[in-house]
Amino acid sequence: MVAKIVDLRSDTVTKPTEAMRSAMASAEVDDDVLGRDPSCFRLETEIAKLLGKEAALFVPSGTMANLISVLVHCDIRGSEVILGDDSHIHIYENGGIATLGGVHPRTVKNNEDGTMDIDLIEAAIRDPKGELVYPTTRLICLENTHGNCGGRCLSVEYTDRVGEVAKKHGLKLHIDGARIFNASVALGVPVDRLVQAADSVSVCLSKGLGAPVGSVIVGSNSFISKARRLRKTLGGGMRQVGILCAAALVALQENVEKLESDHKKAKLLADGLNEIKGLSVDTSSVETNMMFVEVEEGLGTTASKLCKDLEDYGILLMAIGSSRLRIVFHHQISASDVQYALSCFQQAVNNGVRNENATSGAD
Numbered sequence: 001m002v003a004k005i006v007d008l009r010s011d012t013v014t015k016p017t018e019a020m021r022s023a024m025a026s027a028e029v030d031d032d033v034l035g036r037d038p039s040c041f042r043l044e045t046e047i048a049k050l051l052g053k054e055a056a057l058f059v060p061s062g063t064m065a066n067l068i069s070v071l072v073h074c075d076i077r078g079s080e081v082i083l084g085d086d087s088h089i090h091i092y093e094n095g096g097i098a099t100l101g102g103v104h105p106r107t108v109k110n111n112e113d114g115t116m117d118i119d120l121i122e123a124a125i126r127d128p129k130g131e132l133v134y135p136t137t138r139l140i141c142l143e144n145t146h147g148n149c150g151g152r153c154l155s156v157e158y159t160d161r162v163g164e165v166a167k168k169h170g171l172k173l174h175i176d177g178a179r180i181f182n183a184s185v186a187l188g189v190p191v192d193r194l195v196q197a198a199d200s201v202s203v204c205l206s207k208g209l210g211a212p213v214g215s216v217i218v219g220s221n222s223f224i225s226k227a228r229r230l231r232k233t234l235g236g237g238m239r240q241v242g243i244l245c246a247a248a249l250v251a252l253q254e255n256v257e258k259l260e261s262d263h264k265k266a267k268l269l270a271d272g273l274n275e276i277k278g279l280s281v282d283t284s285s286v287e288t289n290m291m292f293v294e295v296e297e298g299l300g301t302t303a304s305k306l307c308k309d310l311e312d313y314g315i316l317l318m319a320i321g322s323s324r325l326r327i328v329f330h331h332q333i334s335a336s337d338v339q340y341a342l343s344c345f346q347q348a349v350n351n352g353v354r355n356e357n358a359t360s361g362a363d
């Protein structure tokens, strides 16, 4: 019998709080296609203000937020976007910018800290003199925090420098800010300052902020009106969407201040896991709510086997390859959950070692 479930698979797993459910039940709504749903309008107005942009648009998912943003910036056939080779847009969004938008991706290597070398970004920009044979570079995409790099933060200085490169070459800058509030809290930089250089930002409400559904795109009035039309084209125009936006407004009010605690608990677990022989976490790279746990070879088990064993204790997480586990914190993970998870990790590792010794005939 599992004592309890501790879901560390992602910050997308949170359940709506009672306050969110009550706000959803009493949300003021209207048809957001024929006019403006009042709760949606309130959310979009609040998010645009928070991020220092002219306007905002609520969309069903972060994937759609990125797709719409790239397609609005790259609305001419033959466009190319520069993005990280390990970015969410390039790896986890089914190549939508190409398959649906005809936008050509030009990847630049992501460094371990989530950045791309600025000289490599500049070198990837197509020379307009080669327009007969080259796609036309129109956009640079960054990701902050960077998911596949373990939730690493891009500094405001780095972001501003990429913004300068974009301006110098007449390009636009989009930030996949699925976890931009995590970055803002971890860096101690106001979120509007962190994204100041960007022409557009996608923000996930359904991750660390804990809303059940949705993302928001922010940008100029003209950009958002084009984005609104494209959202409808993609089937993302929603009617009484205020039911979802009401929950997101509660999330904004209640959960931004909890992000720092998520980050602290992640550090606590990382330190504890490093005390377990056969597991290692690079604690210097645990900057926000995510971490990667390396399962050392000598442990006699694999990441997926350990993942399965931990599930038997109620600890849910993701195996990334044969020797790496991913752990993601959110506001519904408590301090006692951290201690419970540590004890389960220790038991699962001990069991793995015992089974390994038994099969190898060791004492």
Ligand SMILES: Cc1ncc(COP(=O)(O)O)c(C=O)c1O
Pocket: 012, 060, 061, 062, 063, 064, 066, 088, 089, 143, 145, 146, 147, 176, 178, 179, 204, 206, 215
């Ligand atoms: C960095 C990043 N961008 C975008 C997304 C896409 O968001 P969604 O799952 O809502 O499509 C995710 C994860 O889901 C993500 O981690």
Ligand SMILES: C[C@@H](O)[C@H](N)C(=O)O
Pocket: 009, 010, 011, 012, 092, 147
């Ligand atoms: C896996 C990825 O698509 C998701 N955004 C997550 O971080 O859980």
